[in-house]
Amino acid sequence: xxxxxxxxxxxxxxxxxxxxxxxxxxxxxxxxxxxxxxxxxxxxxxxxxxxxxxxxxxxxxxxxxxxxxxxxxxxxxxxxxxxxxxxxxxxxxxxxxxxxxxxxxxxxxxxxxxxxxxxxxxxxxxxxxxxxxxxxxxxxxxxxxxxxxxxxxxxxxxxxxxxxxxxxxxxxxxx
Amino acid sequence: xxxxxxxxxxxxxxxxxxxxxxxxxxxxxxxxxxxxxxxxxxxxxxxxxxxxxxxxxxxxxxxxxxxxxxxxxxxxxxxxxxxxxxxxxxxxxxxxxxxxxxxxxxxxxxxxxxxxxxxxxxxxxxxxxxxxxxxxxxxxxxxxxxxxxxxxxxxxxxxxxxxxxxxxxxxxxxxxxxxxxxxxxxxxxxxxxxxxxxxxxxxxxxxxxxxxxxxxxxxxxxxxxxxxxxxxxxxxxxxxxxxxxxxxxxxxxxxxxxxxxxxxxxxxxxxxxxxxxxxxxxxxxxxxxxxxxxxxxxxxxxxxxxxxxxxxxxxxxxxxxxxxxxxxxxxxxxxxxxxxxxxxxxxxxxxxxxxxxxxxxx
Numbered sequence: 001x002x003x004x005x006x007x008x009x010x011x012x013x014x015x016x017x018x019x020x021x022x023x024x025x026x027x028x029x030x031x032x033x034x035x036x037x038x039x040x041x042x043x044x045x046x047x048x049x050x051x052x053x054x055x056x057x058x059x060x061x062x063x064x065x066x067x068x069x070x071x072x073x074x075x076x077x078x079x080x081x082x083x084x085x086x087x088x089x090x091x092x093x094x095x096x097x098x099x100x101x102x103x104x105x106x107x108x109x110x111x112x113x114x115x116x117x118x119x120x121x122x123x124x125x126x127x128x129x130x131x132x133x134x135x136x137x138x139x140x141x142x143x144x145x146x147x148x149x150x151x152x153x154x155x156x157x158x159x160x161x162x163x164x165x166x167x168x169x170x171x172x173x174x175x
Numbered sequence: 176x177x178x179x180x181x182x183x184x185x186x187x188x189x190x191x192x193x194x195x196x197x198x199x200x201x202x203x204x205x206x207x208x209x210x211x212x213x214x215x216x217x218x219x220x221x222x223x224x225x226x227x228x229x230x231x232x233x234x235x236x237x238x239x240x241x242x243x244x245x246x247x248x249x250x251x252x253x254x255x256x257x258x259x260x261x262x263x264x265x266x267x268x269x270x271x272x273x274x275x276x277x278x279x280x281x282x283x284x285x286x287x288x289x290x291x292x293x294x295x296x297x298x299x300x301x302x303x304x305x306x307x308x309x310x311x312x313x314x315x316x317x318x319x320x321x322x323x324x325x326x327x328x329x330x331x332x333x334x335x336x337x338x339x340x341x342x343x344x345x346x347x348x349x350x351x352x353x354x355x356x357x358x359x360x361x362x363x364x365x366x367x368x369x370x371x372x373x374x375x376x377x378x379x380x381x382x383x384x385x386x387x388x389x390x391x392x393x394x395x396x397x398x399x400x401x402x403x404x405x406x407x408x409x410x411x412x413x414x415x416x417x418x419x420x421x422x423x424x425x426x427x428x429x430x431x432x433x434x435x436x437x438x439x440x441x442x443x444x445x446x447x448x449x450x451x452x453x454x455x456x457x458x459x460x461x462x463x464x465x466x467x468x469x470x471x472x473x474x475x476x477x478x479x480x481x482x483x484x485x486x487x488x489x490x491x492x493x494x495x496x497x498x499x500x501x502x503x504x505x506x507x508x509x510x511x512x513x514x515x516x517x518x519x520x521x522x523x524x525x526x527x528x529x530x531x532x533x534x535x536x537x
Contacts, residue, residue, distance in 0.1 A: 002201060028329060032276060035322060051308045055315040063318025063351075070325050071344060079273055079332045123307055126368055 006047060013040040025082045028073050035066045052129065181477050184300030211303055215289060219441055226440040228254045230494055237498040264429035269332055272426070276330035281427065281434035283323030288441040290316045295448045296370055298458045298479040309370035310362060313449060314355045317404070320442075321347040324406075324413070327435070328423035339422025342505055343406055343413030349512040350410075353400035356520040360393040360527045361386070361453045364536065374457035379464050381456040385537050389527040394454045396520055398492065401446035403508065405439060408497035412505055447489035451482065455489075458482040464537075 014037050021033040038061040045054035086094065122128055136142040190210075194203045228243070228251070235242030243250030268274055291313055296302035306312050321344055328340020364386045365373045376382070383390045403410040414422030424435045451457060458478030462470045503511070530536050 002204065026273065028273070028276060028326070032279070032322075032326065035319075039319075051306050051312070055308050055311045058315040059311075059318055062322075063315065067318075067321055067325070067344070067348060070322060070329075071341075074325060074329050074337065074341060074344075079271065079329065125307060126362060126366060 003047060007044070010040045010043045010047065013037075014044075025085075027077055027081070027083060028070065031066060031069045031073060034069075035062055038062050038066065182299045187300055215292065215303075219289070219292070219437065222444060223437045223440045224254045224258060226443065226490070227257070227436075229490075230440075233491065233494045234498050237495075258433070261433045262430060266429045266431060267426070269426050271332045273330040273332070276326045277426075278431070280323045280327035280330060281431045281438075283326065284320055284438040285434045285441075287316055287320040287323065288438045288445065291445050292441060292448075294370055295445070295452065296374060296457055297482055298477065301479070302371070305369065305371050308368050310358050310368045310373070310453070313445075314351070314358065317442075317445070318351055320438075323438075324423050327427070331423075331426040333426055335419045335421075336423050336425050339413045339419045339425070343423060345505070346406070346410060346413065346508055347404055349509060350400045350403040350516075353396055353512060353516045353520055354404055356517070356524060357393040357397040357400065358449075358453060360389060360520070360524050363524065363527050363531055364390065365453075370452060370457075373453060374459055377456040377459045377462075379462055380537055381454065381459070381461070383454040386527065386530065387536065389523050389530055390454065392519065392523045393527070394450065396516055396523070397450055397454070398446075398489070400512075400516060401450065402493050402496055403512070405442040405446055407439070407443065407493065409500035409502050410508055411497075412502055412508065443490060443493060444486065447486045447493065448482075450489045451485040455485045456481075 017033045017036040017040070021030050021037060024030040024033060038057065042054045042057040042062070045051075045057060132139060133141050133145055191203070191207070194206055198206070231253075232242045232250075243253035246253040246256050268277060293303040294306065294309055294312055296305075304312075324343050324347070325340050328336040328338075328343070331337075361373075361382055362368055364382055365376050367373060367376070373382075377385070383394055386393075406413045412418075414424070419425070424432055427435060458481050460470075460473040460476060460478065460481050462473060
C-alpha cells in the first residue's frame with residue numbers, strides 16, 4: 001500500500017516533468033526538469049531495492065550528464081533567450097513520431113506477459129560488482145566495459161584535437 | 176525507555192516498539208519520519224550555528240584577535256543574533272532573474288547536504304540509512320549539489336554570480352574525482368561499501384593505521400580534495416570576495432542566503448565526518464589489536480563523544496588551512512587536481528591493491 005503510493009508519486013513526477021522538459025521554452029529550465037525526471041527514476045530504483053543502479057543513475061545522469069548540459073548552457077546562452085516555437089509542419093511531424101512511439105511502447109508492454117522469474121538475489125557488495133565488471137563469463141561485463149573505455153578514450157582524444165586545432169591555426173596566423 | 180549512551184540500538188528500538196504497540200504501521204512510519212526529520216533539522220541548525228561561531232573564534236585565534244566577545248559570555252550568543260537578523264531580512268529577487276530557478280537553487284544545495292548527512296553513523300545505532308552501497312551513495316548524491324550552485328549563478332542574471340558559478344563548477348567537478356578515488360582506495364582495504372561494515376572493520380585498528388602508507392596518502396588527498404569540494408579557502412575562488420563580491424550567491428539575501436551559508440558548513444561537517452568514518456574509525460574508540468586493558472579503558476568513552484571529538488579535530492585542521500594559506504588562482508587549482516592529485520591517487524590505488532593483495536597491512 002505504502003509502496004504503491006510512492007510508486008504513483010514517483011511515476012507522476014516522471015510524467016509531469018517529462019512533459020515540462022519538452023514544452024518549456026527556457027532551455028535551462030528544461031534541463032532542470034530533466035534533472036527531476038532522472039532523480040525520480042533513481043527513486044524508482046531505490047524502491048526496487050536496487051541501490052547500486054540508483055546510485056549509478058544519480059552519479060552518471062544527475063551528477064554527470066545534467067551538469068555537463070547545464071555547463072554548456074551557461075557558456076552559450078543568455079538568460080533572456082527563449083526557444084522558438086516549432087512550425088506547423090514540424091509540430092505535425094513530432095506529434096506523429098510521439099504517437100507512433102507511444103503506441104509501440106504500449107503494444108509491447110500490453111503484449112508481454114511478465115512471467116514471474118525466480119532470480120537468485122545477489123548482494124551488490126564490492127566483490128560481486130568487481131567480479132561482474134571484469135569477468136568474461138555469461139554475466140560478465142568485460143567486453144562492454146572495454147568497448148566503453150575505448151569509446152571514451154576516442155571521444156577524449158577527439159575533443160583535445162578539436163580544441164587544439166584552432167589554437168595552432170591562430171598561432172600560424174600570427175606568424 | 177532503555178537509554179544507553181554507549182549503544183543507541185536499544186533506545187531507537189524501544190521508541191519503535193512503543194509506537195508500534197499503539198498505532199498502525201503507516202502511522203508509525205509517518206511519526207518516525209517526522210521525528211527523524213526534526214532531529215536532523217535541529218542538529219543541522221544548532222551545529223551550523225556552533226560551526227559559524229567556532230570558525231570565527233578559530234580565525235580570530237590565528238589572527239591574534241579575540242573574535243566575537245560582546246553578545247553573551249565570550250560572544251556565545253553572537254551567531255544566534257546573526258541568525259535572527261538573517262531571518263528578518265527582506266528576500267530580494269533581481270528584476271530580470273529566472274525566478275523559478277533562482278528560488279529553487281538554495282533548496283537543491285541544502286537537500287543534497289541533508290541526504291548525505293543521513294548515512295553518517297553518529298554512534299552505534301544512531302544512523303538513518305545503512306545501505307549496502309553506503310560510500311557510493313555519498314559520492315553519488317554529493318555530485319548533484321553542484322547543480323544548485325550552477326543554477327544560482329546563472330539565474331541571478333549577474334556577471335559576478337555567473338563567473339563564480341563557472342569557477343565553482345569546474346572546481347567541484349574536478350575534485351569530485353579525487354574524493355571518489357581516495358574513498359575507493361579505502362574501500363579496497365575495507366572490502367565493503369556499507370558504512371556500518373567499514374566502521375566495524377576498524378574494531379581492532381583504525382584504517383589510517385591499518386593501511387599505513389597508502390592510507391595516509393589517501394587521507395591527505397581526501398582532506399585536500401574535500402576542502403576544495405566544499406568551496407572553502409584556500410580553494411574559495413568561487414566566492415572570492417575581493418574579485419567577485421560573493422560569487423554565486425551575490426544576489427541572495429535573508430534566509431535564502433542563509434541556506435547557502437548553512438549548506439557550506441554542513442558540507443564541511445560531511446567531509447570531516449566522512450574522513451572520520453572511513454579513515455579514523457567513525458564512532459569506534461581507539462583500539463590497538465590485543466592490548467585488552469588499553470582497549471577497555473578506551474571503551475569507557477562513549478562512541479558519540481569519539482565521533483564528535485574526531486570530527487571536530489578534522490574540522491579544526493580544515494579551518495587551519497583556510498586561515499593559513501592564501502587563495503589559489505583558478506589555473507593553479509586545476510593544475511593541482513589534474514597534474515598532481517589525480518596521478519598520485521591512481522598510483523595510490525595500485526599501491527593499496529598491492530598492500531591488500533600481499534597482506535602487508537596490519
